[in-house]
Amino acid sequence: MATLDEIRQDITQLDQELLALLAKRKGLSIEVARAKQANPRPIRDHQREQELLVALIQKGRVLGLDAQYITQIYHTIIEDSVLSQQAYLQSLLNPQQQEPMTSVAYLGPRGSYSSLAARKYLARYKDQVIEVNCQNFREILDVVESGRAAFGVLPIENTSSGSVNEVYDVMQHTSLSIVGELTYPIEHCILTAVPTELNRIKILYAHPQPLVQCSHYLSKLEGVRHEICDSSSSAMMKVKELASPDAAAIGSAAGGELYGLHVLAEQLANQKENYSRFIVVARKPIDVVPQIPAKTTLIMSTSQQPGSLVEALLVLRNHDINMTKLESRPVQGNPWEEMFYLDVSANLQTPEMQAALVELTNITRYIKILGCYPSEDVKPTTVPPVLMGNM
Incomplete structure (x- = not known):
């Protein structure tokens, strides 16, 4: 039988070969982007991605690999491929x-x-x-x-x-x-400068956002005082400086590693997927390649008449533009007046978006484009359950 060291050497060799293959695959992704530049086509081909995953799951099962294991790996690979292609095409359009x-x-x-x-x-x-x-x-x-x-x-x-x-x-x-x-x-963690126990913590340094995001977990820690910091890194720096078994910070494990902190507890967020x-x-706007999914963010102020916001949103619907975000914020210095922030899934340069902006300009009191940019929301390719069941 091979010794443990020999087995580890084999694993190391395989890991190096995997890295070389991943780098080669990434290079081919850029070649795909070049081909799509010459013959403009959308970056993502969902049907091909789905067919690829199905074929890989079938092949993997023959090799004793779990379907979930394969899909997790290839979702990451596909996401990197999509974002790399987008970055390449964007660099050509925005020198x-x-x-x-x-x-x-x-x-x-x-x-x-x-x-x-x-x-x-x-x-x-x-x-x-x-x-x-x-x-x-x-x-x-x-x-x-x-x-x-x-x-x-x-x-x-x-x-x-x-x-x-x-x-x-x-x-x-x-x-x-x-x-x-x-x-x-x-991924919030409780971090300390020295090894200690959770029940010894008396003061917790954190930015306000992590405190809200981890409120359920923190409510169970009795007798712990919260000290507000202007950032998570400031909280970690404070704990490092104190080097006390009674003091802790909320931050990421990666950030804590930079400051030599110990992870005392993890997975603190109220939601599992945080x-x-x-x-x-x-300073300057950019152009977005047509074959890349784009978002446009704008702010607008409508009249104070009933139904004015609905009228503005109907313009988007009539031009088949999907709104993904609507946020209202008070206009500073103007009591009871609100400014609306909108994210829409559209490229600013398309005829539909340009026509919608003309109509919105005519019916709103104020409108401003904050930017048009590539959407980096790469949703995982799904494999239909019926296909999974046939494998």
């Missing part, structure tokens, strides 16, 4: 984004969820990123508007705690454009 180095502003020091999201987003576009730490959302916009950073990353909503209202409020008064989005998994959606802003 100003092809520079290898850029800068990004986000909330808190490194290790915050915003910093992790910024790194994930820009990794597909840039080789080197200079990070600019900010203390609040207004500062992020100021840094980008002044040219001290090329991009800003801001959280806009969370599946557990809902919209980040402060971001909507500061976006009312910016000249920046939304140029991208991403959804990032939020995600935050981030927007990426820049």
